[in-house]
Amino acid sequence: MSFEDKKMLIMPAVDIKNGKCVQLVQGKPGTEQVIIENPENVAKSWEDKGAEIIHVIDLDGAIESKDNLETIKKILNEVSVPIQLGGGIRSPEYAKQLLNLDIDRLIIGTMAIKNPEIIAELSKEFGKDRIMIALDSKDSKVVIKGWKEKTDKKATEISKKFQEKGAGSILFTNVDVEGLLEGFDLQPAIDLVKSVDIPIVYSGGITTLNDIKKLSTTGVKGVVIGSALYKDRIDIKEALKYQTIK
Template sequence: MEIIPAIDISDGKCVRLFQGKKGTETIYYEDPLDALNYWKKIGAKRLHFIDLDGAWGSNTNKQILRKMIRQTDSQIHVQVGGGIRTIEDAESLIDLGADRVIVGTMAIKTPQNITILSNKIGSEHLVVALDYKNGRVATHGWTQQSNKDPFSFGKKIGEYGAGFILFSAIESDGAFTGPDFTNIEKMVNSVSTPILAAGGIRNEEDLDKLYDIGVHGAVIGKAFYEKKIEPSILKKSKYKNKGI
């Protein structure tokens, strides 16, 4: 199972949100490049970059995000999301050096673009984000609710050509309430597409349970930055990243 540290960027800083709500930012690094360098020193093999302002429709972080991607090396694979609204946006990030791109709003609004993008960059480089609340998938940086049921739509994602599903419980994100194990297990058992779980991870026990459920990866932000989980966990054999 992959353990993937997250670097979320808002207003040029590395932050975490509470339940995805704008205005609840806790700043952990004034400069996200310092966060990147920290994870480099720790020996992380994969990182999760999210442009929060991009997801909300702003280009504020575009340059810093591109700089961060350029400063990763062959030892670190990055997956990037937030505000990727077009096929060209996604292709440019892959060309810049991102290993995976994460699309959410575009996938919900124009699912045919998943297939087009998969054919262009390869399914192994494409993640579809299913961020859900009250049984429906949210879009536009979690600010709008679609009519899509995550499980029904999740079953189609592999057919469209995406290689991974990023499955996030919005109400658990940054709340230290624990992952939504019931729905994560339901998703794992409903689809053949590998699942990356995010939201609510508090401790190593949560990771053990996700491992037992069978998720491909776990994205961790606040639990690392608040020292609830030690970064040394990245060295544990069962959590060493697959396919690196």
């Protein structure tokens, strides 16, 4: 799905761990606050409620270097809207396998940071619109390997490089507030939007409809919502109105 289709895409999150849909606090194993069987049914329920794209993260891939490929395939079979997928994509071969499954947009973090040339290769073969870079920030620095390893760079310091390599968009996750349902600081998102000319998707700490309203003023082109949806802090149908509000 093109970011040009809407003012700001609303993306419900389906995070997979051990074949189940979960919500973690700051990505830490053992902090599961939501555990639901059959992630494919969860994804379908968001589609049924009006979501036009589903944001799927393979937490096992990101944290433990094993994949939930069969569950991902079930989601692809169950839903008809585009799937945006990330988590544990550590080799070009696996990235290509997923893209050939008709994943609409692939989110690549650790592999991109370690070898930016792979982004140029994938972008050339599959088109830049299908390649998204994950820039996850903790204590203002980009973190990789399931948020366990910190780099010495800020997201704004490396974002331009990935635009030049052919990435079509960037997912910015504020790890400091992820899953806490306590709100977040808008400024990092604003700074990142100003640093590049490709779409920025924001994730982390979104708790209320007012948070979505504020993000709609920053220039971000997408918003990932997880815990707030699962804990009924935000109604998906109300959130979806911000896809078209000017």
